[in-house]
Amino acid sequence: MTNILVTGSGGSGGINFIRALRLAEKQRGKPMFIVSTDHNPHYLKFPDSDIRVVSPRHDDPDFTPLLLKLISKYKIDFLHPHPSSEARIVMQNLSVFAKAKVKTYLPNPDSIMPDKLTIHDMLAEAQVRVPKTVSVTSFEDVERAFSELGKPLWIRARRGAGGRLGLKVNNVEEAKHWVELNRLQGRAAVADFLVQEYLPGRDLAFDSLWYKGKLVTSYCRERLEYFLKHISLSGITGTPTIARTLIDEKVTRIGVDAVKALDPQPNGFFSTDIKEDAEGNCVVTEVDGKWHTTAPLWGYAFAKALGKPELNLTSQYLTLALEEKTDAELPNFDLFPAGYYLVRQLDAGVILENEDKTWQIV
Numbered sequence: 001m002t003n004i005l006v007t008g009s010g011g012s013g014g015i016n017f018i019r020a021l022r023l024a025e026k027q028r029g030k031p032m033f034i035v036s037t038d039h040n041p042h043y044l045k046f047p048d049s050d051i052r053v054v055s056p057r058h059d060d061p062d063f064t065p066l067l068l069k070l071i072s073k074y075k076i077d078f079l080h081p082h083p084s085s086e087a088r089i090v091m092q093n094l095s096v097f098a099k100a101k102v103k104t105y106l107p108n109p110d111s112i113m114p115d116k117l118t119i120h121d122m123l124a125e126a127q128v129r130v131p132k133t134v135s136v137t138s139f140e141d142v143e144r145a146f147s148e149l150g151k152p153l154w155i156r157a158r159r160g161a162g163g164r165l166g167l168k169v170n171n172v173e174e175a176k177h178w179v180e181l182n183r184l185q186g187r188a189a190v191a192d193f194l195v196q197e198y199l200p201g202r203d204l205a206f207d208s209l210w211y212k213g214k215l216v217t218s219y220c221r222e223r224l225e226y227f228l229k230h231i232s233l234s235g236i237t238g239t240p241t242i243a244r245t246l247i248d249e250k251v252t253r254i255g256v257d258a259v260k261a262l263d264p265q266p267n268g269f270f271s272t273d274i275k276e277d278a279e280g281n282c283v284v285t286e287v288d289g290k291w292h293t294t295a296p297l298w299g300y301a302f303a304k305a306l307g308k309p310e311l312n313l314t315s316q317y318l319t320l321a322l323e324e325k326t327d328a329e330l331p332n333f334d335l336f337p338a339g340y341y342l343v344r345q346l347d348a349g350v351i352l353e354n355e356d357k358t359w360q361i362v
Contacts, residue, residue: 001031002322005076005102007055007067007090008083009036010043012239016296017082018047019362020314023300027309028327035074037066058085064093071102078103078321084113084161084290105321107270107289111263116158116194119262119287126261128254129283131196131275138190142175145195152198155179157188162238168198199283201276204248206255207295209313210266211320217313217330219298220251227346239293241345247338250282258287269295269317294342297361301352302336305359311335 004021008014018034025032036049039057053070056062067090070076079102081087090097091109106112123130131154134145145153155175157165165182169175175195182188208218223240255272262270266289273286299313309315310328313335319327343351350362 001033002078002318003033003035003074003076004318005035005037005067005070005074005079006047006049007037007079007081007086009047009049010038010040010045011083011293013291013293013296014038014082015046016294016300017080017291017314018049020296020300020303020312021318022048023304024309024312024315024318027303027312028315033074035070035076037070058083058089063089064096068096068100071097071100076102078105078318080105082291084288087290088112103321105268105317107263107266107268111266111270111289113159113161113288113290114262116156116286119284120194123258123261123284123287126257128257128261129281131199131283131285133197134195136179136190136193136195139176139179142179142195143172146172146175149195149197154196154198156194156196157192158194159192163234163236165193166234166236168234169195196285197277199275199277199285201278201280204246204251204274204276204282205243205292206251206258206272206274207292207298208255208259208266208270208272209317209320210259210268210270211324212267213265215256215332216316216320216326217335218252218255218333219245219335220248220255221245221298221342224341227344240342242341242343243294244341245298245336245338247334252333254282254284258284262287263289269313271295294344297344297350298336298342301342301350301359301361302340304361305352 034049035051036047037053037055038044041054044052081090088109091106120130120133132149152170203223205221209216221243223243225242226237227241229235258272259266259270269291271292274282296314303309303312316326340354352359352361
């Protein structure tokens with residue numbers, strides 16, 4: 001029996017992570033005892049856990065003591081903080097958790113949820129293609145961005161996930177109004193924004209699993225449509241409702257380069273967001289030592305639909321953490337075949353499909 005603590009388990013990513021663990025339990029015959037936490041008591045009812053505990057938020061001083069208490073009480077073997085915010089807290093207090101003799105499998109804290117300007121500067125220094133960018137400290141910088149970069153442009157918050165405060169802006173007036181509206185309503189300060197070149201091409205992602213600096217496996221996908229895009233000004237709402245797998249060497253190459261530019265010795269799971277410019281060049285917009293929301297779900301879907309437990313990324317991640325190896329030979333690149341669509345709809349479940357067949361996954 002392996003005892004596992006999953007924090008932030010009430011969000012879609014955490015639910016998918018635990019769902020994938022339960023599938024591995026059935027397919028591999030390895031029993032697991034899962035304790036889950038979340039600060040939202042209603043969402044905490046979703047994950048398929050043995051024990052559910054309402055936790056403080058990650059920035060509460062009682063967060064770490066609670067985790068230590070649960071680790072001791074339930075004899076936890078492996079701690080997985082799923083949201084980036086919680087993973088960063090765990091890594092910042094790693095010595096405390098090491099004393100509790102619980103295993104983790106995470107990047108260094110500087111690689112988790114980094115500031116987007118930091119990402120831009122680190123990748124640019126490593127000669128990885130990134131968007132032309134102007135950091136905003138005043139409204140004069142917004143004017144300068146349009147003068148230097150042309151139009152339209154993309155304005156976004158320096159911190160946060162899910163395309164936070166991102167918007168295509170066509171002129172200086174629109175950009176200034178957007179910044180001022182968010183300042184007035186308390187969501188951000190003027191200096192919290194970046195203005196970047198607008199990238200009209202494909203919306204891509206490269207997900208990769210690393211162990212002590214070595215790439216274990218990876219895959220590429222294209223986001224085709226986002227949840228409730230019609231009620232979002234940008235059309236982006238953080239996680240896709242329709243996406244498809246693809247095999248594309250240039251996406252893979254820049255994805256690997258981006259991760260190694262952020263962290264020369266990557267360890268854990270890394271997510272890379274990539275957009276194409278008008279000429280089809282891949283441009284990295286973000287890289288982070290975290291799981292994309294759907295990453296556990298892709299592995300779950302393929303393992304379940306194709307009957308191949310080795311494709312369950314969550315299971316392989318856990319095996320690496322506990323045994324320092326995967327339980328099957330995995331390709332470094334293109335773990336999943338191309339042309340498979342993952343279709344998600346609110347309150348309707350999840351479908352995996354290709355040209356020949358459809359599977360109801362959830």
